[in-house]
Amino acid sequence: MSKYKNSVYGIYEVDVKSIDKYKVSPPETYPTRDMAEKQIKRMIKSGQWKRNELKILQLNSFIRF
Numbered sequence: 001m002s003k004y005k006n007s008v009y010g011i012y013e014v015d016v017k018s019i020d021k022y023k024v025s026p027p028e029t030y031p032t033r034d035m036a037e038k039q040i041k042r043m044i045k046s047g048q049w050k051r052n053e054l055k056i057l058q059l060n061s062f063i064r065f
Contacts (some may be wrong), residue, residue: 007058009036011043014055021057029059 010027030036036056043049 006060008060009033009056010059011036011054012057014053015031016055016057021059027054033058 001025007030008029010021012021012024012027016024028039030039031057040049040051040054043054044051045060
């Protein structure tokens with residue numbers, strides 16, 4: 001569980017640095033890290049991505065996309 005009450009998780013390409021996560025096009029967000037992990041698995045299964053191309057970053061949910 002997140003240590004921040006109002007956190008959500010987004011999936012990013014690995015070259016996006018944590019400090020830049022609000023500067024790039026906003027990702028779809030997920031309420032839990034587990035849900036984001038499941039989405040990554042679906043993306044990999046579709047053949048669109050490889051696991052080493054994606055990562056999950058924590059976001060503050062007060063940021064509206």
